[in-house]
Amino acid sequence: MSTLEKDVLQDCLFSRQDRRLVNIKFMRGTAPIIAPEAFRGAICSIMAQHDAGLEPSGAVKSGKSPTNVHKLLSEM
Amino acid sequence: MNLLKLIDTFSTRTVLPVEVDDIVDYLRACGIMDEIYFFDADIDSDVLQGTIVHWEYQVQGWTHKVADIYTAKSLSIEEKRLVQAKELLHILDLRIDRVNTPEEVDALITQMALPAADWKTDGDHARSDRIGILYSLLVLFPMPLRDLFIPHLKAEKIDIAYIVDKVALPFHVVEFIVSDLWAEWCNNIMITLRAQVPVPDRVHTFNAQGAPIEVHSVGLESDPYTYAKRLEERSRGTANPISKVVIETRRERRTFTASELTVFAPRNGRV
Helix, strand or coil: CCHHHHHHHHHHHHCCCCEEEEEEEEEECCCCCCCHHHHHHHHHHHHHHHHCCCCCCCCCCCCCCCEEHHHHHHCC | CCHHHHHHHHCCCCEECCCHHHHHHHHHHCCCCCEEEEEEECCCCCCEEEEEEEEEEEECCEEEEEEEEEEECCCCHHHHHHHHHHHHHHHHCCHHHCCCCHHHHHHHHHHHCCCHHHHHHCCHHHHHHHHHHHHHHHHHCCHHHHHHHHHHHHCCCCCHHHHHHHHCCCHHHHHHHCCHHHHHHHHHHHHHHHHCCCCCCEEEEECCCCCEEEEEECCCCCCHHHHHHHHHHHHCCCCCCCCEEEEECCCCEEEEEHHHHHCCCCCCCCC
């Protein structure tokens, strides 16, 4: 990987004076082989989308009605 | 607040599905006041399904924490729930598991880019990241509820699709959760989590006559030696100054006189 890619990622996460990174974690993609460069690129893309005004979507809702499992299965 | 407590609490639920907002509400009820935002990001889910970026902002002398959780826009609702829950639980990461330096981020990316089959090469941070998905399964599909479905599944009164509909998780994930292998893993995970429950360090203080004054439980992320040093400094000039302390940690029990504490300098340089 090139120094440039590392520098870009570092800039995404560590350049601002008013904030400090507390923690970062990832959910890996499903491809069997992922180049670290692609991984870095995805993170930088996310940061760029955020800085460009990406709006929060809220937590995803299941869309299912709540089911009391005890009751449901005891009646089976 | 710790992960074990959260898993135990959700284990008492009787209602499915567990919504991601239920977890957020629980964290709020436990006093976690970090701002939490979820975003749908335009990223390739073959490369990255989601991430949490946890920041500390300094604004006009105030510090506030913000957790930004991103998921790939292309994921299904069921997949997004899993990724959001997994990333959300990282808010509870212990300091030792947090990744926040350029070197740590770089190492984590290098290791996470490897497929799961290469777990044996993982460092502590990557291991903590990968195991996060298993913790989220224990919250989104609590084991006591999973166990209720099993006899009906074995009797073929229901099928996996029926459970998927109730729990709102991806089919292949539910297929795994109803397996005997998951029951075994879950048991091991819970044993490990219970063994890791942090025990606070203690500082016992004594006066010049050797009589005990107080016993203090030290905050889980505080240094007991620094804590004892401050206690001793504060007691100077009072009617009952500290003459000796016993510092009790998981690893050792050491006695310090007041003068030894005065010259004590912690290894990490913070006092």
